[in-house]
Amino acid sequence: xxxxxxxxxxxxxxxxxxxxxxxxxxxxxxxxxxxxxxxxxxxxxxxxxxxxxxxxxxxxxxxxxxxxxxxxxxxxxxxxxxxxxxxxxxxxxxxxxxxxxxxxxxxxxxxxxxxxxxxxxxxxxxxxxxxxxxxxxxxxxxxxxxxxxxxxxxxxxxxxxxxxxxxxxxxxxxxxxxxxxxxxxxxxxxxxxxxxxxxxxxxxxxxxxxxxxxxxxxxxxxxxxxxxxxxxxxxxxxxxxxxxxxxxxxxxxxxxxxxxxxxxxxxxxxxxxxxxxxxxxxxxxxxxxxxxxxxxxxxxxxxxxxxxxxxxxxxxxxxxxxxxxxxxxxxxxxxxxxxxxxxxxxxxxxxxxxxxxxxxxxxxxxxxxxxxxxxxxxxxxxxxxxxxxxxxxxxxxxxxxxxxxxxxxxxxxxxxxxxxxxxxxxxxxxxxxxxxxxxxxxxxxxxxxxxxxxxxxxxxxxxxxxxxxxxxxx
RNA sequence: GGUCCCUUCGUCUAUCGGUUAGGACGCCAGAUUUUCAAUCUGGAGAGAGGGGUUCGACUCCCCUAGGGACUGCCA
Numbered sequence: 001x002x003x004x005x006x007x008x009x010x011x012x013x014x015x016x017x018x019x020x021x022x023x024x025x026x027x028x029x030x031x032x033x034x035x036x037x038x039x040x041x042x043x044x045x046x047x048x049x050x051x052x053x054x055x056x057x058x059x060x061x062x063x064x065x066x067x068x069x070x071x072x073x074x075x076x077x078x079x080x081x082x083x084x085x086x087x088x089x090x091x092x093x094x095x096x097x098x099x100x101x102x103x104x105x106x107x108x109x110x111x112x113x114x115x116x117x118x119x120x121x122x123x124x125x126x127x128x129x130x131x132x133x134x135x136x137x138x139x140x141x142x143x144x145x146x147x148x149x150x151x152x153x154x155x156x157x158x159x160x161x162x163x164x165x166x167x168x169x170x171x172x173x174x175x176x177x178x179x180x181x182x183x184x185x186x187x188x189x190x191x192x193x194x195x196x197x198x199x200x201x202x203x204x205x206x207x208x209x210x211x212x213x214x215x216x217x218x219x220x221x222x223x224x225x226x227x228x229x230x231x232x233x234x235x236x237x238x239x240x241x242x243x244x245x246x247x248x249x250x251x252x253x254x255x256x257x258x259x260x261x262x263x264x265x266x267x268x269x270x271x272x273x274x275x276x277x278x279x280x281x282x283x284x285x286x287x288x289x290x291x292x293x294x295x296x297x298x299x300x301x302x303x304x305x306x307x308x309x310x311x312x313x314x315x316x317x318x319x320x321x322x323x324x325x326x327x328x329x330x331x332x333x334x335x336x337x338x339x340x341x342x343x344x345x346x347x348x349x350x351x352x353x354x355x356x357x358x359x360x361x362x363x364x365x366x367x368x369x370x371x372x373x374x375x376x377x378x379x380x381x382x383x384x385x386x387x388x389x390x391x392x393x394x395x396x397x398x399x400x401x402x403x404x405x406x407x408x409x410x411x412x413x414x415x416x417x418x419x420x421x422x423x424x425x426x427x428x429x430x431x432x433x434x435x436x437x438x439x440x441x442x443x444x445x446x447x448x449x450x451x452x453x454x455x456x457x458x459x460x461x462x463x464x465x466x467x468x469x470x471x472x473x474x
Numbered sequence: 475g476g477u478c479c480c481u482u483c484g485u486c487u488a489u490c491g492g493u494u495a496g497g498a499c500g501c502c503a504g505a506u507u508u509u510c511a512a513u514c515u516g517g518a519g520a521g522a523g524g525g526g527u528u529c530g531a532c533u534c535c536c537c538u539a540g541g542g543a544c545u546g547c548c549a
Contacts, residue, residue, distance in 0.1 A: 019549045054548055107547095114547085125476040127545080146547055164479065173477050173545090181547040188549045212478060212544040235480075235542090242541080270486095273498090277487050280497045299487075302542075306485050309499040315512095359511040369511085419508090434508025446510050453508095 012044025014203045016075070017084075017192065019051040020062035023253040024069030025245060026305070027207065027237040030271040034234060035205045036075045037272065037293040047199055048077035052085045053191050069254035073264050082199065084191050091186035094194050094224065095147055095179045103223040104179055107132040108145040127175040147180040149190075151219050159214045162203070162232035162295045169215040177216055189213060193220045201229050205295055208233035232295040235302040237274060242304055261333060261363030263321060266314035273313070274303045283316040311361040318366065319358050327353045329363045330370060337367075341374060348373045348456075355412075355452040372445035373456050378468040385439025394473045396426060396433050397440075401466050410459040415451035440469040 016032040018024065024032075032048075039046035048070070052058040070076070098104035107130040109117065114128075121128040130148060152171045159167045179190040186194075196204060204214075211233045221228040239245050245252045257267055269284060276299060278284075278292040318326070327349040334341060342348065349370055356369035389397075400422055407418055423430055437450060441462060447453050454462040 017549090021549075051549060057548070111547085118545090122475060122545080127476085161479095167478070169477070175545075178547050183547080185547080187547070192549090207543090208479065209543050210549090213549095215478090233479085238542095240485080244542090273486065275486085277498095279488070282486090282498050301480050303487090304485060306499070309486060312499055319512095356511095358513090365511095430508050432508095436508095438508055442509085444509090448509095448511080450508060 010042040010044045012039060012042040012202050013047060013200045014039045014044065014205055015047040015049055015196070015199065015201050016070075017049045017051050017195075017206070018066050019054065019057075020059060020066060021054070021057040022062055023065045023255065025252040026254055026257070026271065027245060027252075028066075029069060029073055029254045029267075030237060030274060031205065031207055031234060032070060032075050033073065033268060033271050034232075034276070034293075034295065034298065035203075037289055038203060038205060038232075038295050039078070040290040041293045044202070045078040046075070047079050047082070047201070049082040049084060049195055049199065051188065051191070052083055053088070053186060053188060055085070055185070058085075065253075065255070072258050073254060073268060082195065084195060087191070087195060087198075088186055090198065091191050091194050092180065092184065095186070095190065098149070098179070098223060099147065101223070103150050104147050105130075105133055105150050105176075106137065106141070106145045107148045107176075107178075108138050108143055127173050130176060133176065144182045146178045146182050148176040149179050149216075149220060149223070151176050151216075157215045157218050159211070159218060159231055161211065161214070162205075162230055163234055163298045164208070164211065164300060167211065167215075169212075171219070174216050174219065189216055190220065193217050193224075193226075196229060197221070197224070197226045203230045203232060203295070205232040205234060208235050232298065234295075234298050235275060235300060238302050238304045240304055240306065245305070259336075261329075261365065261367075262310070262314050263317050263363070265321075266310075266317035269317060270310045270313045273309075274305070275299045283313060315361040318360055318362070321357075323354050323357075324350060326357060326363070326366060330367045333363050333367050334374075339367075339374075342376050345374055351458060352456040355456040356448050359448065369446060369448070372442035372447040372453065375443050375445070377461070377464055378472075379440075379443035379465060381469065382439055382444040385436055385444065388436040388439065389469070389473055393433060393436050394470060396428075397437060397466065398470060399426070400433065400437070401463070401470060404454075404459075404463060404466070407459070410455070412451055412455045415454050416449075419450060437466075441465050 014035040016035050018028055036046045038044075050063060050066075052063070095104060109130055109132065117128055117130075133148075133150060151174055155171050156168045157171055157174070159169070161167055177189050178187050180186055214231045214233065218228050237245060254267070258264075265286065268286065268289070272289050272293070273282065276293070276297060278297075281288070281292070284292075327346065330349050330353060331346055334345070352370045352373040353366065357366060360366040360369055403418060403422055407414060419430075423433075426432070434450060438447065438453070441447070441450070441453050441457065457465070
C-alpha cells in the first residue's frame with residue numbers, strides 16, 4: 001500500500017473498522033453509516049478496514065456476515081478493503097522505529113508479575129508501569145517478552161473530540177500499552193494508528209468506548225511525528241430498556257432487520273436519526289442526509305432503539321418505494337416463508353402492492369396485506385360472509401355484478417364512482433353490501449378499500465370471485 | 475479503586491442566557507368508515523437533585539445521584 005494516499009476532493013478520509021468476531025450489529029452499522037455520510041458530505045472517501053489481528057477470534061464467517069450487512073445497507077468502501085492482519089510486517093517495522101527512537105521498550109514481565117502489578121496499580125489507583133521501562137535487559141534478552149510504548153510521565157494529552165468536545169487526560173494516567181505481543185503479533189492500539197496513518201484517514205469516527213484509547217493513540221501518533229486525525233466518538237445504541245443491545249431485544253444484527261422486512265433506506269434514515277438530527281426533519285432520503293450530516297452535530301448521549309419509530313420511518317419509505325421492487329421483495333419474503341403461491345404470484349403482487357403499500361410498515365406486513373390477492377378460486381368463504389348472503393343481498397350483488405361487467409374502465413376512481421352510484425341507486429349505504437362483497441372478494445383476509453381490492457385483482461378475477469359466490473347461492 | 479464520558483416529554487430530538495421549552499414516534503379522544511389500517515383534528519406529556527454565576531439559566535461553573543466506557547500480550 002502507498003504511504004501517500006491519493007487526495008480526495010476535500011481531503012477527508014473516513015473509515016469503518018470492524019473486527020470480525022461476530023455479525024454486524026446495528027450499533028456498528030450506524031458507526032459505518034456516520035462515517036459514510038460524513039465522507040459523502042465532505043466529498044471525501046469512505047474506507048473499510050477489517051481488524052483481524054486477533055487470530056483466535058476472527059473468523060471468515062464473521063467477515064462474510066459483516067460485508068453482507070454492509071452491502072445490504074449500501075455502504076461500500078471507496079477503495080480496496082484492507083485486512084489488518086496482512087499489514088503485520090508494516091506494524092512491526094513501525095515498532096522497530098519506535099524502539100530505535102527510544103519511544104518503545106522491551107518488557108520481560110511474566111504473566112504472574114503482570115497480574116501482581118495490575119492488582120497493585122489498581123489498589124493505588126494508578127496506571128500500570130513496567131519495571132523494564134528503564135532497566136537494562138535481563139541476562140537472557142531472548143526470553144519471551146513484549147514491546148511496550150514508552151509514554152510520557154508528565155504533561156497532558158488533549159483529545160479534541162468532534163462529538164464530546166475537548167477531553168484532556170493526564171499522561172501519568174495512561175499506561176504503557178503493549179505494541180507487539182510476545183509472539184511478535186501487533187496489537188490493536190498500534191495497528192489502528194499505523195493503518196489509519198498509512199490509509200490517510202483524517203477523521204476517526206467510532207464508538208465512544210474508544211474515547212480513552214484515543215488519548216493513548218494520540219501519544220503514538222506524536223511519538224511517530226505523524227498528524228493526529230480528528231476524532232469523533234459517537235455514543236453506543238442501547239436496547240429499548242436502556243441496557244446494552246442483546247438477543248433478548250429481538251434483534252441486533254442488521255441481517256435480522258432485513259429479514260423482518262425493513263428497507264435499507266428506511267434503516268439508514270432511522271439509524272441516522274438515532275443520535276443525530278437536522279431540525280424537525282424526520283423522514284428524509286440519502287441525498288438530504290448527505291447534505292445535512294456533520295459529525296459535530298451528533299448527540300453525546302446514547303440512544304435507545306425504538307421499534308415503533310423504526311416502523312414509522314420504514315413505512316414512509318415503503319410508500320414511496322418502487323412498486324416492482326416492493327413486489328419482488330414481497331415475493332422473496334413469501335418464498336422464504338415457504339408460502340403456498342399461485343403460478344402467477346409475481347404478476348398478482350405487482351398489481352396488488354400499489355393498492356396496499358400505504359398501510360404497511362414492513363415487507364412482511366406488505367406480504368400479509370397482499371394475501372387476499374394470492375388466493376386461488378374458488379375461495380372458501382367465512383361463516384360470517386355466508387350468513388350475510390341472504391336473498392336480498394344476493395340479488396343486490398347480482399345487480400352490481402351486471403354493472404361491473406359493463407364497466408368501461410376498470411380503474412381505481414372509476415370503480416369508486418361505480419360503487420357510490422350503485423349505493424345511491426339502490427338507496428342504501430355501503431353497509432348493506434360492502435361487508436359481504438368484501439368477504440366474497442377476499443375470503444376474509446385483511447384488505448384495503450373495495451375499489452382498491454378490485455383494482456388489485458383485476459376485472460377477470462374480481463368478477464370470477466363474485467360469480468363463484470353468487471353461483472353457490474343460486 | 476482510578477481515569478474518562480453521559481443525563482430535556484415513555485422514546486428520538488430542537489433549544490446554542492431571555493421561547494407559553496418546539497417537532498416526531500408512540501399514547502388518549504374525536505372525525506372518517508365496507509374489515510384492518512391509513513388519513514385528518516385535538517389532547518396529555520420533559521429540563522435527575524442541590525448549590526452557585528447572572529437582571530435573567532435547560533443553556534455557564536461546582537457538588538451529589540444515576541447510567542456507561544476504559545483500566546488485556548481483545549478490538
